[in-house]
Amino acid sequence: MKIIGIVGTNSEKSTNRQLLQYIQKHFVDKADIELVEIKDLPFFNKPADRTLPEPVKALAAKIEEADGVIIGTPEYDHSVPAVLMNALAWLSYGIYPMLNKPVMITGASYGTLGSSRAQLQLRQILNAPELKANVLPDEFLLSHSLQAFDSKGDLTDIETSQKLDAIFDDFRLFVKMTEKMSHAKELLKKEAENFDWETLN
């Protein structure tokens, strides 16, 4: 199973990136997980001719080819980071790599809530007509993330790592189920292709 892990931050030092790196290492026997950075994508500027920057095309191609996507999001002011919204805007501008794509959301925060509000917001964003991903209902929230890892980058709390194991196993099943849920896929794709925010009344 090929999974793309999107690092939803442009911070050099990030516990969300650490969490994705842990997931990549910890589940190496269960999935081939490639982490991708979005920090160097240009700012979305709605190019009139819909010409996409090369790094956006490369990211979209990786997502198209993958069986599923994990998105790791920090929370800033109850929202997803601007850099993550930026990537999603590009990924919905005349291209549809997220359509029907199974997505697992993870999030880490220094405080108690583990990015819960950003995760909820991300679900809503991923339901937009040109994204329309299939998001796993389970959420994985890592609170007090600065204290969550040992020197080897492993999660220290057993209950937390067991929860992540269980959610990841659910996600692998969810990927398989989503593959089978293909009846409406072409129809939804046509709908997304015909949808245009700028010609709506």
Ligand SMILES: Cc1cc2nc3c(=O)[nH]c(=O)nc-3n(C[C@H](O)[C@H](O)[C@H](O)COP(=O)(O)O)c2cc1C
């Ligand atoms: C401007 C700013 C706003 C923040 N807003 C929130 C917030 O709304 N909720 C929250 O749980 N943490 C908030 N935090 C703390 C973040 O969880 C923490 O700084 C960090 O970004 C966690 O992710 P990271 O280690 O991947 O960078 C905020 C931090 C900053 C600098």
